[in-house]
Amino acid sequence: MTQEPILTARGLVKRYGRVTALNSCDFDLYPGEILAVIGDNGAGKSTLIKAISGAVVPDEGIIELDGKQVLFKSPIEAREAGIETVYQNLALSPALSIADNMFLGREIRKPGFLGDWLRMLDRPAMEKRARDKLTELGLMTIQNISQAVETLSGGQRQGVAVARAAAFGSKMVIMDEPTAALGVKESRRVLELILDVKKRGLPIVLISHNMPHVFEVADRIHIHRLGRRLCVIDPKQYTMSDAVAFMTGAKLPPEAALAA
């Protein structure tokens, strides 16, 4: 790669008591790419992602964003730096409306006295932006933007969470199993959405167990094993069974991939 990575991590370590979830793990994300992260259950993918998104503070190691070292102590700090995450559990508040959820933690206030002194939320503005975003992504047919999220189907909720990340991410978007709970049609939509987000220049980290999806959209595949990066492969040069063999330890990865 000739470009500089947008985000790099070196030697990340995270231990939970006696369990080592990350064992001196490295990570690189380049501008405009879709990087898939695959690995067995318990390989430490989630912990790696949480370390990058600020949900977990690593015990050791450094993370650099745009060449500057960062240490996120909370997801809020990561978000402020432009890193948006779609969590597997979606992190939506069921009783709140779609618009309230999309703007949770970064609400828009009314201008002037109402907003500055009475701290009044600008509901019409938030609802308009939420509706625009959802329409733009063409994800769903939602009649009422102020309906509670708990009244939506699983796919629609996923859509709201993805739309939220796409709307606010300025540096990168992390998606943890975005298609895991979705049907064929909705999965296709989310994959198209991922490519759509990429087209706008945002790099994406995609965590998934779905090999066909990973091989379809990813530019590079980061294979995680036993708490660290085993290798990075190009999906055009390897097959799905190769990737599965690497991540389960059935086959040793090639030297060239290890260096990448």
Added chain:
Amino acid sequence: MSQVQEFEKALANSETSVAAFDEHGTSLVKRIQHFLHSTPAAVPLIVLVLSIAVFGVTIGGRFFSSYTLTLILQQIAIVGILGAAQTLVILTAGIDLSIGVIMVISAVIMGNCAVTYGLPTLLAVVIGLAAGAACGLLNGLLVAYMKLPPFIVTLGTWNIVMATNFIYSANETIRDADVDVQAPLLHLFGLNFRIGTAVLTFGVIAMVVLVLILWYVLNHTAWGRHVYAVGDDPEAAKLSGIQTKKVLISVYTLAGLIAAFAAWVSIGRNGSISPSAAVTDYNLQAITATVIGGISLFGGRGSILGTLFGAMIVGVVSMGLNMLGADPQWKVLLTGVLIIGAVAIDQWIRKVSV
């Protein structure tokens, strides 16, 4: 565009119209359920109107007069204000058992500062409010940072504050007359004015205004939405960028502050300031009003207007049974029925997903 995989080619011919279903699911009951789901204060309001109607019919004009109805408001002002504080805490899926004794100790501190120490009354009030807020802050810190269950934390502070109250005050009552002479401002919320036969105290006005302000804050400010989000799903709230600890601490502190404000109102209503009021079950009365008002004990659901209606329901029932000359225990019994009924309705409404 992404290349379409083999099994997905069938999608090209799939129906594109929005799914439509026969409307057999929308029976009247379902529609009521859905309405109640979107309007959480409706249930207590309906119960309130019904109970006023029932007592109005059985007792007649004596009950259904503006004098009696405003008298009920005067009787519930303190519990209504405490219920508002309790609502904030319960919305975060917590509970505050210490709220009643925080009120009492704040009243004692206000009274002592103004009457015994001879401080300016306004300063005494500020000190009392600060003391209440400090108690709430302690609860908040223990809940947010020590991650102790709110029930345990406030069970502890309930005892601690109650004992502190008795030790500090030596259980000496400050007499009504002394307050009147030295600190009439403490009796502010006991003052009343008449509109026809209706008698309203400033305490009643304060309760209504406070509930309206909190309603606005909970529904139209970011902080209010965060209170709901934290009670709904704390993990999701945290991941979506809400500083859950700060929200919890501010909620418990505000609850303590409101309890101290209730103290000021209670001095107006009772006249004297008695430390032994700490043994009254104000905390349970506030929880009762909140629960009957449809605030879910599991957090994140309900409207604070419901709490106001809940407090009024208890007031109406107790006044009505009183006027009917019933044994006071009937009021206790009926309150129990209302609590269980309210929670049962809450569970039923939660099942809706329309």
